Amino acid sequence: MSLLNINELKVYYFTKRGVVRAVDGVSLSISRGEVLGLVGESGSGKSTLGISLLGLIPPPGRIVGGSIVFDGVELTKLSDDEFAKIRGKRISMIFQDPMTSLNPLMKIGDHLMETIMVHENVSKNEARERSIKALEEVGIPPERFNDYPHQFSGGMRQRVMIALAILLNPDLIIADEPTTALDVIVQAQIIDLLNNLRKRHNMSILLISHDIGVVSEIADKIAVMYAGHLVEMADANKILGDPLHPYTSALLRAVPLIESKSEKLCYIPGSPPDLVKPPRGCRFHPRCPYAKDICRTREPRTVNIKDHIVKCWMYCDAYE
Amino acid sequence: MPMNRTIISTTNLTKYFPVQRGFLERVISRKLEYIRAVDGVDLEIREEETLALVGETGCGKTTTGRLLVRLLEPTGGDILFRGKRITHVKGEELRKLRRHLQIIFQDPYASLNPRMKIGDAIGHPLEIHDIAKGKEKRQMVLEMLEKVGLTPAERYYELYPHQLSGGERQRVAISRAMILKPDFIVADEPISMIDVSLRAKILELMADLKKEFHVTYLFITHDLATAKYVSDRIAVMYLGKIVELATTDELFSNPLHPYVKALISAIPRPGPKVKRERLLLKGEIPSPINPPSGCRLHPRCPFKMQICSKEEPKLLEKERGHYVACHLY
Amino acid sequence: MKGVSTSRTIIPLLRRIRRLDVSEYWIAITGAAIIVIVSFMAILAPVIAPYDPIEPVGGSLEPPNTRFLLGTDNIGRDILSRIIYGSRISLSIAFLASIFSMIIGASLGLLSGYIGGVFDTTLALIMDSMYAFPSIILAIAIAYVLGPGILNVTISIGIVYIPVYFRMIRSEVLSVKESLYVEAARAIGASDRVILLKYILPNVTASLPVVFSLNATDAILTEAALSFLGLGLPAPTPDWGFDLRNGYHFITAGYWWTVTFPGLMIIITALGFSLFSEGLNEILNPRLREV
Secondary structure: OEEEEEEEEEEEEEEOOEEEEEEEEEEEEEEOOOEEEEEOOOOOOHHHHHHHOOOOOOOOEEEEEEEEEEOOEEHHHOOHHHHHHHEOOOEEEEOOOHHHHOOOOOOHHHHHHHHHHHHOOOOHHHHHHHHHHHHHHOOOOHHHHHOOHHHOOHHHHHHHHHHHHHOOOOOEEEEEOOOOOOOHHHHHHHHHHHHHHHHHHOOEEEEEEOOHHHHHHHOOEEEEEEOOEEEEEEEHHHHHHOOOOHHHHHHHHOOOOOOOOOOOOOOOOOOOOOOOOOOOOOOOHHHOOOOOHHHHHOOOOEEEEOOEEEEOHHHOOOOO | OOOOOEEEEEEEEEEEEEOOOOHHHHHHOOOOOEEEEEEEEEEEEEOOOEEEEEOOOOOOHHHHHHHHOOOOOOOEEEEEEOOEEOOOOOHHHHHHHOOOEEEEOOOOOOOOOOOOOHHHHHHHHHHHOOOOOHHHHHHHHHHHHHHOOOOOHHHHHOOOHHHOOHHHHHHHHHHHHHOOOOOEEEEEOOOOOOOHHHHHHHHHHHHHHHHHHOOEEEEEEOOHHHHHHHOOEEEEEEOOEEEEEEEHHHHHHOOOOHHHHHHHHHOOOOOOOOOOOOOOOOOOOOOOOOOOOOOOOHHHOOOOOHHHHOOOOOOEEEEOOEEEOOOOO | OOOOOHHHHHHHHHHHHHOOOHHHHHHHHHHHHHHHHHHHHHHOHHHHOOOOOOOOOOOOOOOOOOOOOOOEOOOOOEHHHHHHHHHHHHHHHHHHHHHHHHHHHHHHHHHHHHHOHHHHHHHHHHHHHHHHOOHHHHHHHHHHHHOOOHHHHHHHHHHHHHHHHHHHHHHHHHHHOOOHHHHHHHHOOOOHHHHHHHHHHHHHHHHHHHHHHHHHHHHHHHHHHHHHOOOOOOOOOOOHHHHHHHHHOOHHHOOOHHHHHHHHHHHHHHHHHHHHHHHHHHHHOOOOOOO
16 A cells, blocks of 8 residues: 555756756655665756655756655645645655754754654653653663754764654655765664664655665665656565666666675766756667667656566567 | 885874864863874885775774875874885975875865866876976877877867866876876775766776876775775774775685674675674764774774773784784784 | 956856846946946047036036036036046046055965965954954045055055955965865975965956955045045046035035036946946856746
8 A cells, every 4th residue: 555656756947057857757656664765876866856755846946747645645736834744744854964954053852852842732741751762762862862963973963863753753754865974884773773663663764875785775665766767666676686777787787796706897888967958768878788779769668567667668568 | 017015104104183172272271182093004005006995984094095195294103105204205305206196086076176177187297297398298188088088188178177077077187196107096085976887987997097007006995895896905994093904805705803894794785685694883983082992992892802991902914914903813 | 357367267257148138137237338438438538528627618617508518617617528537537546446456465365375374364463454444544544644646546545455355365265275176286296386376366266356346336436535535636637526525615505516416427437336246246156046
């Protein structure tokens, strides 16, 4: 049963240089308690997709088409006030940089309490108790309740962010590169923490990252984006073991692995496309080793092969 | 080619940075505090090898890199380049030394002068060291541009950094470092700000140029997987000290130091999900201002013993070519 | 202007201008138009002025009429001609003083910011003290010491604005000094002199054009003020500030044209520079726009 259903979402930025088609017809869904890893490089549109779920797209961008249905509610039609009720309470977000995402002038305890009291009508004491519990859940001792953000290290700050995110028991957490700014060992701690939390609270997570390794540690499903399009989506094991789309396989070959027996690391020739004037047809075709004529002229259809979604002409039965 | 000759060596290399304090603090308290960024590092880098220097935040790897190319002056210890002491050289002698020691920075966006044409930026070292001027300089720059794949070279010569992508800018930085055919290059996280799909291209370029110009690399990175891919030997640093040093194969097949084992197990692995046992350290890296006594890892180490909080372990050769600083051994 | 060469500033500027629309540049264009008109007035003065500005050519204090479009002053000189010739004085002093300030202030700021240490602290202290003085008072003091004359007025106005450039360039140098590309320049073996000239200077001159025209605005007003106070150019040089003062005596008797027209010229010219600098700032450092 789908908690979140995105259908043909289009988000464009109207800049002076032209229209940037950041998200150009993306459909995906997340079930309750499921972790979807959204993978892509710079310019893929993954971050824009994340913030559009919270109605936080900065001008000059906006949603120009498609729908986002969250637990039966059409998010694209909500007013800002209505959205404010959902933000933080039912859908919450963890950002990349814990250094700048917390108010430096606010004790973290106060920050947590205020978050609760804005959304729910509870007494200060109850808010305080719940806040302390949330901090304990993410591994922060209660003595630090009255500390300021600058008194925490990067990893601890990210834990505070996570505490804020789970505070009101949301159904969905959007984590946008939550570990990119952290050291490897701390990164592992945070990923494990997220995994435990989602199991305990049956939360869904949309984990956005350029690092397919990080994503594969806890994702049930993985979706790959390229230049505003969703090019492949399937069970994590299937994508990692048997990727269908040329971009996905190329991406997997570009990541150095500890276990590999010195396989040659590959790169993808060319460079990420200009989203103002993307290539005609399939946006990946200039860099694809299998590109055919049809790839250069017509945008591929998205096909579903036993729950393995891929947007590539190689898998369309009939080319017409 | 004499492969075993040492090109750069350090003895007890140390760099402390005084902690910035406000005016009032300075007046009131006499005690000065130092960030012990690099705290007694012994290294021997062999000719034409790629030595990876691996570690997390605050381990001192970046500072070490800058010390080796003398962008910083050591607080203590010695640096020898081809047997000659370069620890405190200054002025003209230091400038001449720069011909042989170069550095590639992490950020391709910030390491290029926004007001300088690409061709001028790459050719500038030639002018500075009186190697070539005018037409001859231009010719050498064009050849370099061809070598790194920025073609048509004539077109790229005239462009400014903001007109290039991140990967292209990094190739410009590499050209600038290589054009003097230096003996030794410090590469400070050269690919961490490049898109994943383009990193291998930069690494391949660096490897090709290494073969052609017979350069020695110190490859600084926080990513063990990348270190495994590019290096002959790996040195792992923690809080200003080297904790383990071995050949790449040896380090991964037989890691000794608990920190190294934790690093290896923490690396996220893309691949069908396998249940793995992770060796995780508790807590986080402490501040380099007041490092823990004895072995710096002891507050977080699962194998901690009595002696660990009292005595600092020395970096000793446990097996041939495999050094580790840990009381377990 | 220092450090500005065609390929580095003008071409990116032209590229930016091509992509503009009217709402963005009308301010700069209006300002530029005013400056251009007044400049032509100054250059073509001998051609377009109807009379000699220094000789009495009409009756005393004649109101605006067909012979003297803006009337005459108490000595019988044609006000229109005086105004046209006055533009020469005002513009040349404004430009020269601003260039003088810029060259000295920017160079000192560059050196001070780069060298640092006691030299920098001392110089910054001196400059800050100068900056703290109300500019008029400082100009008056210096003009008093130096005495009248075009060169002296230029110098006294110029000195007053040195701290402005100094502070601006110095703060930019302090931040550019720490940037990675400067460290990279050091790494390839560049000497301090080369770093200063090729890596730091071209990257701190971005705001110079805007400050320059802001300064010109101020210079015009200060020059007029100095002349008004009798510390500027000697009579009978045609000068707006001087005429303003001269006409001041007669305004109570109803001879409004002696004051109004010189005053208007000062306002319009200063406004021209002010609009231009504001508009230029909008073009070079555009604010984020919502669509």
